[in-house]
Amino acid sequence: MDKENKTGKLEDEESKMWKKKLIWSWIILVPVIFFMYITKLFGFMLFDESVMSVIILVLSFPVIFIIGLQTLKSGFHGLLSLYFNMDSLISLGTVVAYLTGILSFFLSIQNYSGVSAMVMAIFVTGKYIESKARGKAGQEIRKLLEMGAKNARVLRGKEEIEILISKVRVGDIMLIKPGEKIPTDGVVIKGESSIDESMITGESFPVDKRKGDNAIGATVNQDGFLYVKALKVGSDTFLSHIIELVEETQSSKVPIQKLADKITAIFVPLVLGISVLTFIAWSFFGSFSYAFGAAISVLVISCPCALGLATPIALTVGSGMGAKKGILIRKGEAIQTMKEVRTVIFDKTGTITKGKPEVTDVKISGDTTKKEFLEIAGSLEKLSEHPLSKTVVNYSKLKNYKTVNNFRILRGKGVEGIISGKRYLIGNKSLITESGIDLKKFSKEISHFEDEGKTVVILSCETDKKAYGVFALSDSVKEDSAEALNELHKKNYCTVMITGDNERTAKAIAKVVGIKKVIANVLPEEKARKVSELQSESKDGLVAFVGDGINDAPALKQANVGIAMGTGTDIAIEAGDIILTNGSLMGVPKAIELSKATFSKIKQNLFWAFIYNTIAIPLAVAGVLNPIFAEIAMALSSITVVTNANLLRGKRI
Amino acid sequence: MKKKILVEGMHCASCATNIERSLKKVSGVSFANVSIMTKKAIVECNDKTSDEDLKKAVSKAGYKAISIE
Numbered sequence: 001m002d003k004e005n006k007t008g009k010l011e012d013e014e015s016k017m018w019k020k021k022l023i024w025s026w027i028i029l030v031p032v033i034f035f036m037y038i039t040k041l042f043g044f045m046l047f048d049e050s051v052m053s054v055i056i057l058v059l060s061f062p063v064i065f066i067i068g069l070q071t072l073k074s075g076f077h078g079l080l081s082l083y084f085n086m087d088s089l090i091s092l093g094t095v096v097a098y099l100t101g102i103l104s105f106f107l108s109i110q111n112y113s114g115v116s117a118m119v120m121a122i123f124v125t126g127k128y129i130e131s132k133a134r135g136k137a138g139q140e141i142r143k144l145l146e147m148g149a150k151n152a153r154v155l156r157g158k159e160e161i162e163i164l165i166s167k168v169r170v171g172d173i174m175l176i177k178p179g180e181k182i183p184t185d186g187v188v189i190k191g192e193s194s195i196d197e198s199m200i201t202g203e204s205f206p207v208d209k210r211k212g213d214n215a216i217g218a219t220v221n222q223d224g225f226l227y228v229k230a231l232k233v234g235s236d237t238f239l240s241h242i243i244e245l246v247e248e249t250q251s252s253k254v255p256i257q258k259l260a261d262k263i264t265a266i267f268v269p270l271v272l273g274i275s276v277l278t279f280i281a282w283s284f285f286g287s288f289s290y291a292f293g294a295a296i297s298v299l300v301i302s303c304p305c306a307l308g309l310a311t312p313i314a315l316t317v318g319s320g321m322g323a324k325k326g327i328l329i330r331k332g333e334a335i336q337t338m339k340e341v342r343t344v345i346f347d348k349t350g351t352i353t354k355g356k357p358e359v360t361d362v363k364i365s366g367d368t369t370k371k372e373f374l375e376i377a378g379s380l381e382k383l384s385e386h387p388l389s390k391t392v393v394n395y396s397k398l399k400n401y402k403t404v405n406n407f408r409i410l411r412g413k414g415v416e417g418i419i420s421g422k423r424y425l426i427g428n429k430s431l432i433t434e435s436g437i438d439l440k441k442f443s444k445e446i447s448h449f450e451d452e453g454k455t456v457v458i459l460s461c462e463t464d465k466k467a468y469g470v471f472a473l474s475d476s477v478k479e480d481s482a483e484a485l486n487e488l489h490k491k492n493y494c495t496v497m498i499t500g501d502n503e504r505t506a507k508a509i510a511k512v513v514g515i516k517k518v519i520a521n522v523l524p525e526e527k528a529r530k531v532s533e534l535q536s537e538s539k540d541g542l543v544a545f546v547g548d549g550i551n552d553a554p555a556l557k558q559a560n561v562g563i564a565m566g567t568g569t570d571i572a573i574e575a576g577d578i579i580l581t582n583g584s585l586m587g588v589p590k591a592i593e594l595s596k597a598t599f600s601k602i603k604q605n606l607f608w609a610f611i612y613n614t615i616a617i618p619l620a621v622a623g624v625l626n627p628i629f630a631e632i633a634m635a636l637s638s639i640t641v642v643t644n645a646n647l648l649r650g651k652r653i
Numbered sequence: 654m655k656k657k658i659l660v661e662g663m664h665c666a667s668c669a670t671n672i673e674r675s676l677k678k679v680s681g682v683s684f685a686n687v688s689i690m691t692k693k694a695i696v697e698c699n700d701k702t703s704d705e706d707l708k709k710a711v712s713k714a715g716y717k718a719i720s721i722e
Contacts, residue, residue, distance in 0.1 A: 006659050006720070007692050014664060074662065077715040083675065085715070086665035127664060138690060251688030251695055265670045308666015309689065316690045 005145040007247075011135045018128035021067045025121035028067075032059045036114040053111055057101045060117035064094050068120045084268035086304055092272070093299035094120050097627065100292050110289035112296060112627065119300050119631040126635025130305070133642040137313050140320030141250070144243050147199055147218045152183035155227075172230045176221045184217040185232040193224030200238065201582030202326035242581070245328050249319045250312065252332040254599075257311035260606055267304040271617070275299050278621045286623070294623035301620045301630035305638040306612060310605035313645040318598030325653055326582040327591045334577035335602075337561050338595035342541025344488060344588065345531060347555070348499035348506060349387070349475060350548045351565055352513055352585065357388060357475040359395040360454060363445050364469035367461075373469050375402055376419055377459045380426050383407050384415050388457060391473055392426075412500055412523035416462070423462040429502060430521075432458050432467060442470050453508030455501055482513045484585035489514060491589070494538070498522055498530055498555075528554035535560070546588055563588060590653050597651045605641045612637045658694040658707060660687070662716040675714035679706050 035056055047055070065072065068091075075091025078084045094116040101113025135142075153162050155173040165183055168174070174183050182195065194206035197219045206222050209215060215228045218239045234240065253261075275298040282291035311332075319329045329335065349355050364373050378396030381389035383404060407417040414427010425431055429446065432439055437460045439446065449456050449472040460467040488495055496517040499506045503520040510518045522530055527547075535543045535558075545552070545559035553575040556562030564576025565583055578595075580587035616633055619625050625633075663669060669687040676685035676696055684697035696707060704721045711718040 010659070010661060010692050010719075074715050078671070081713065081715065083671040083714045085667040085671055131664065134690065247691050247693070248695070250690050251686055251693060253686070261670070264666050265674070268667055304667045305665045308669065312666075312688055312690045 005142060007138070008135075008142045008145065011131065011138070015128060015131040015135060018124060018131055021124045022121075022128045025063050025067050025117070025124050028059055028063050029117060029121050032056055032063075032114050032117050035059075050105070053101060053104060053113070056111070056114045056117075057098075060098060060101070060113050063117040063120050064098050067124065068094065071120075071123070078268075084272070086268070088268055089271060089299045089302055090120070090123050092275075093296045093627070096292065096299075097296050107288065109287075109292060112292060115296075115627050118628050119296075122628070122631045122635055123300075126631075126639060129635075129639050130642055133639065133646060134309075134313065136646055137316045137642065138250075138320065140324050141243065141246050141316075144239065144246070144323065148239055149181040149183040149218060152230075153177075154230075166234070168230050168233050170230055170233055174228045174230055176215075176226045176228060178221055178223050178225070180221050182215045182217050182219050182221060182226075182228060184230050185237045186215055186217075186228040186230045188213045188215055188226055189229050190227035191225045193226050194222045196220040196222055197582075199324075200242070200326070202324065202587075203582045203584070242323060242328060245330060245579075246319055246323045249329050249332060250316045252315075254311050254315060254332040254336050254602060256336055256599075256602060256606065260307045260310060260609070264304050264308040267302070267307070271298065271302040274617065274621065278623075282623060290623055293627065294621060296627045297620035297623070297625045297630040298617060300627055301616045301625065301634050303609075303613060303616075303634045303637045306609035306641045307606070309638060310609045310641050311602050313642055314598055314601040314605055314648065317645045317648045318594060318601070321649065321651075321653060322591070322594050325587075325590060325594075326580060326584075327587055327594060327653075328579040328581060329577070329591075329595070330579060331577045334561050335595045335599045337542060337577075338544070338592055339599055340542040341493075341544045341561055341592070343494040343496065343534060343538045343543045345496045345498055345534060345543060345545045345555075345559065346515070346585075347527070347545075347547035347552050348497055348501060348509060351546055352481045352497065352509065352515075353475040353477050355387065355475065355548075357391045357455065357473040359391060359471050360474045361445075361449065361472040362395075362469065363442060363472075365441060365467060367464070367466050368468045373459065374398065376424055376468070377426055377457075377471070379404055379419060380407075380415055380417050380424060380459075383417070384409055388455065388473060389415070392457060392471055395471070411525075414457070422464070424459065425462055426457060426459045429456060429458065432460050435460075435462055437462070437465050437467055439467055442467060445470060445472075447504065450502060450504035451508055453505055453512065455505050477509060477512050478583070478585060481585045484588055485513045485515060487586075487589040488592075491592075496534065498527060500524060524551060525554075527552060528558040531555045531558045546585070563591060593651075594653045597648060597653070601645055601648050605644055608644070609637065609641055654698055654700055654702075656696045656698060656704075656707065656721055658696065658711065658721050659719045660692055660694055660711055660716050661719050663687075663689050663692055665689070668714075668716065671714040672711055672716055675710045676707065679710045682707075 071087045072091045075087035078088040097112035097116030101111045104111040152168045153175045188209050192210045194208045196206045198204050217237045275295045278298050279291045279295035282294050315332050322329050346352050374396040378393050378398040379402040381392040382401050402419050404417040409415050413431040416425045446456050454472040454474045457471040495515045497510045497515045498519045506518045506520040542560035544561040545555050546563040548565050556575045562576040563578045566579050566581040578591050669689045672687045673685050681699040681702035687694040708718040
């Protein structure tokens with residue numbers, strides 16, 4: 001990983017800067033407070049009042065104009081360039097307050113110069129606490145960034161040398177000892193071990209790895225020596241992709257924040273206007289002293305931060321928590337949509353099942369020998385990429401394949417081709433019956449296999465109009481599929497299974513996991529249309545689709561929320577609103593829970609931010625709040641929002 | 654073309670809105686999204702938009718673009 005944690009570095013620098021300012025401002029403030037209040041409290045004066053005013057002015061000066069220099073610069077730049085920000089409010093508030101200290105020598109108005117220093121100090125303190133909490137909100141992504149290995153031990157010739165991770169090239173052979181991190185994504189070429197992948201997939205058990213298996217960079221080798229050939233480096237690695245994805249999510253928008261964003265955009269000029277009006281009104285109907293106090297309070301109590309941070313901070317915490325558990329939320333929008341979802345549609349192969357079918361039974365008619373049967377079937381299927389075809393090829397274990405002419409793939413059905421002058425078909429039941437071949441002699445076996453949830457592949461010769469034999473393929477259900485569906489049923493979700501398989505096989509699998517509604521015989525290109533049909537049927541809610549990111553991309557897109565199952569290092573970044581990296585269906589109920597929890601935090605935050613500003617600003621206008629309390633309230637409001645978002649971590653997902 | 658700009662000096666939510674507003678005014682920029690959480694601006698622009706223009710837009714709003722990728 002040559003990616004640097006730049007955001008984290010900025011965050012650290014920022015909070016260090018605030019901390020320094022905080023310490024200095026309070027050191028200076030102690031005497032200011034002493035002169036402002038203590039003397040009054042004890043009823044004696046150390047000096048003459050005008051001398052006191054000068055002392056307070058002198059002490060407050062560095063707090064406003066040195067410690068607050070950056071804030072003033074940014075604030076007045078904002079005022080002049082019309083890019084108003086939070087600093088504009090604080091700058092104007094504190095500078096005006098400070099000036100009352102000078103004006104008080106000439107006019108009989110209240111002196112707010114000591115108050116101005118306190119306001120600045122409280123502002124700085126609030127910012128420090130907020131920046132710390134913001135750093136905490138992003139801690140998961142920081143951990144991800146820091147997770148990558150720093151060095152790698154690679155073989156150069158016969159020598160083992162240790163190099164920086166950024167120097168590793170594709171094709172390098174890396175040697176990994178027990179307890180060490182896998183430097184970058186690759187494939188095991190020698191050795192056996194188990195690897196702890198929990199940091200990436202959330203899967204707590206180490207996964208056994210041997211020659212030919214993939215190893216993911218940043219995961220930890222447990223107990224054996226491994227030689228891994230580097231396949232992906234730098235920004236191409238799985239970890240880099242995850243980080244990229246999470247970062248993008250954290251800056252994506254959730255629809256509910258639209259209003260808050262609109263208000264944030266006009267907030268500062270609006271408050272400036274209210275403050276001016278407050279000043280004018282109080283000057284006419286009250287006194288100048290009051291007018292200054294109220295106008296300053298309005299400036300410093302208003303908090304666009306709470307509003308603007310409400311959504312992104314909760315989204316950051318939520319997506320970070322998800323990433324740790326193998327749930328990658330790609331779009332902030334999905335969090336909001338998820339709470340309306342009532343129906344969850346599952347693809348069968350690779351989603352509910354492992355997606356690695358095996359041949360369990362073979363039945364052959366008397367028209368051919370087993371050798372010839374396997375030769376024809378294997379040679380035909382060799383030319384197809386379908387997972388079922390691959391299973392048949394593996395089973396046939398042919399050394400030499402026969403030449404196939406006029407080969408054709410019949411999508412969703414099977415394949416056909418001519419071998420030694422005879423036309424053969426291999427595929428599902430409908431392919432065979434549609435070409436007018438009688439399946440009567442296998443009908444008992446076929447129904448038996450289908451009842452067991454097995455998929456049947458039939459080889460027949462079209463030239464002879466004869467069925468040669470049947471393969472029964474079984475794709476076992478993932479260990480926790482039933483548990484995941486049970487979770488969903490407990491929460492009253494309607495579940496549907498959709499598959500290209502025939503109804504009997506599909507129903508047998510559905511029964512194992514407890515799904516009642518099955519839509520079978522669906523061609524791959526029809527899946528998206530079926531999803532849309534279910535969307536119009538499901539009147540009381542939206543529809544989520546769970547499937548693999550490659551074949552089911554259109555269906556994932558069509559659904560209101562698309563949940564893509566990642567397989568190993570291959571995360572289909574483009575498809576799906578949510579990606580589950582560890583292949584377990586338990587990720588589905590977890591993702592739903594996480595989305596709901598995050599969204600309710602967003603709502604809480606927005607509610608508080610709105611309520612705060614709608615109560616606080618009128619109070620300040622009314623002149624009932626001292627600017628110091630106004631500033632404390634302001635600081636607390638953004639701290640509350642940020643802290644509340646961090647509380648999301650308490651939720652067990 | 655998608656570009657990511659790391660921005661220094663953002664410490665409040667209206668800062669993010671300002672940078673967004675300024676970036677959207679740059680010719681060729683069709684989309685801009687600034688996050689205070691990641692301190693990054695994500696900009697969708699055409700190939701005529703130079704990094705210099707983007708940097709200028711950020712500094713016009715009162716902030717500093719540290720890097721563009």
